[in-house]
Amino acid sequence: MSETNTMHGWTGTVLRVNLTTGTITKEPLNAEWARDYVGGRGLGVKYLSEEMDPSVDPLSPENKMIFATGPLTGTNASCGSRYMVVTKGALTNAITTSNSGGFWGPEMKFAGYDMIILEGKAAQPSYLWIYDDRVELREATHLWGKTVWQTEEALRTELGVPDTIIASIGPAGENLVRFACIMNDLHRAAGRSGVGAVMGSKNLKAIALRGTGGVSLADPQAYLEGQWAMKEKLRQSPVTAEGLPMYGTEVLVNVINEHGALPTRNHQQTVFDEAENISGETLTETRLVANKACFSCTIACGRVSTLPGEASSKYSVTTNPQNWKIAGEGPEYEAAWAMGSECGVGDLDALIKANWLCNDLGMDSISFGASVAAAMELFEKGVVSQDETEIPLEFGSAEALVAMAEKTAYRQGFGDAVAEGSKRMTETLGRPEFFMGVRGQEFAAYEARAIQGMGLGYATSNRGACHLKAYTVAAEILGLPRQMDPRATEEKAEITKIFQDATSTVDATGLCQFLTFGVGLEEMLPQLSAATGVPYTLEELVHIGERIWNLERLWNERAGFTGKDDTLPKRILEEPIPSGPAKGEVNRLGEMLPEYYELRGWDKDGIISEAKKKELGLE
């Protein structure tokens, strides 16, 4: 393929696999779209918008899946490891963009592809084997039922290529658990919105990659200068040079708890009295064995943990008991919150075990934990009894949490209800008010009543409630780039829009969002321009982010979403926080949303104006 490639940064080739017919084609990347949408989230959303009817059932063969890298994926730019899974979410029925690091995205570039587009549904369990330009769709009946870690081992043995990098689904994806994820490199997840269930519905177990090619640069000298400058800034930032390497994302548990913003027991409280037990400090002191980096990452926030001695035999489960003797990864902050304080569980060992189970079985640890929390409230309020749940689903029960991980992935007993996600589960049981999320997706680990901007970010997030689309916590709690009052609603519309647009651009480059704790788009710009040869300006990059955000919104409109979906649960809007530093607060979404619509150039019902469409080239 290299003979036709005139692009730099991008490989210039898209791999298309029709799983129904087994047809495999390679086509040139649309250069105009590449310029206007960069890559990753941007290009994925553009291709999906052009190619697919948004009204289809996410688990039907008509849904498509796009695995998209950015032009800086596979380069030595700090944290240039990311790929994005773009599809219609099984959990949300909205467009989703699920991001993962590790080594899989870069390997796809080295094999020669910017994107892989999957269509249709395979007649039998299958996996895709890509070794540079050799691409085969192979039978995977013998892999069906295996966990993620078993699948990786079996595939490497079978293929006989030790350096193979694998993304796969576990039993949760096969069983169409609504929040199943896609795992790569054992511990890295394209986590949210049920992308693993979509892959399972296509009968695709795994994509195994080996690439021996490289990523070329349009202007190597300018590129090298750009990447050194960014790395130097990252070395000077207290967050990227000290906080994240030392404690990982888990450093946030105590910080957020002290602000009274750590949702607890399905958002019934916002302070967790056992927060210290599940904090990054405790994890680092008692269970951490190493920091693990993704490809080209100079931060290395990954937490490699172990369960020493007696700790490994607590909470017995049947899945791969040998795993408890080795090193695994996590939990990260969001997982520690969802399975920890949201379920009232303060035993770090239970969280480590449940987190590893989520990774091995292929489930999003956030939605899993939050769905168990909703089930625990249903149990607490007597909506379901032990006759139905089999085990007492009491808040704080570490045994129940760990047991539910297996039951949910395999849809056993009450796990079958939890596997539908908390929105469907609470609706089926007649108590929809216990669902804590937006567009069918559970919240992340920040209480929207205590951090007002996060409420607006959750309510307007195109892929459902998510912390990765507008992380206003940076400004409202951490003071980056400047400190804002978390309780105030002023300026939150503006900061939310700015963060949403900038984040969309970062997600399009192939870089990791964690860079933004230390650097901004201005530091990424020289590398992006020098790698691709496209003379982007800062203004253009911001504009590209806005274009991506609005295109996702348009897609959701076509899928049936309206401004009425830009809302929060009644508990968040009407029930004041009962105690703690943020006592008495509700989220005042009504004060922020109209201003946000206006800033976005949308009408009062949240419909994108024709003028805005024209400005962004989205007519």
Added chain:
Amino acid sequence: MKQLRVITEKCTSCIQCELACAFVQTGTFQPSRSVIRVHIFDEQAVYAPYTCFQCDEAWCLTACPVNAIGIDPNTDAKVVMDDVCVGCAVCTVACPYGTMFYNPDSHKAFKCDLCGGDPACVKSCPTGALEYVDMDQPDWLASWADKVNRGFQHMQDE
């Protein structure tokens, strides 16, 4: 004489060293062409960079039938002379450490030449896991082997 030293405890497996090495050789980011490789043992949480440690008694050099491998007098590095190498790949078999490579495009052997005394991998490492320092003997191989062995020992004990 300066030698390359690997401090495995500091490695996070980011493979910046591989990317720097590949870039020096090819001008692109192509880790399959790197002569330093990070071995990742996930289950034991061991990440170990590994490259040629320029043996005093270099079997690659001894084995070469056309004397294409010489010694750089400034660095003591064993270097492949491209214009002499005939691409027979005997050196890749002779090397007991697996650090002699073969380029299927150019049909030449290639290996670590210490970048002429200024190794790119050392400069690129964000955690200081690689050093280029004065040593009488390359002392890191023993600690490398020790760490990897401990990983396997751990696995067998359990």
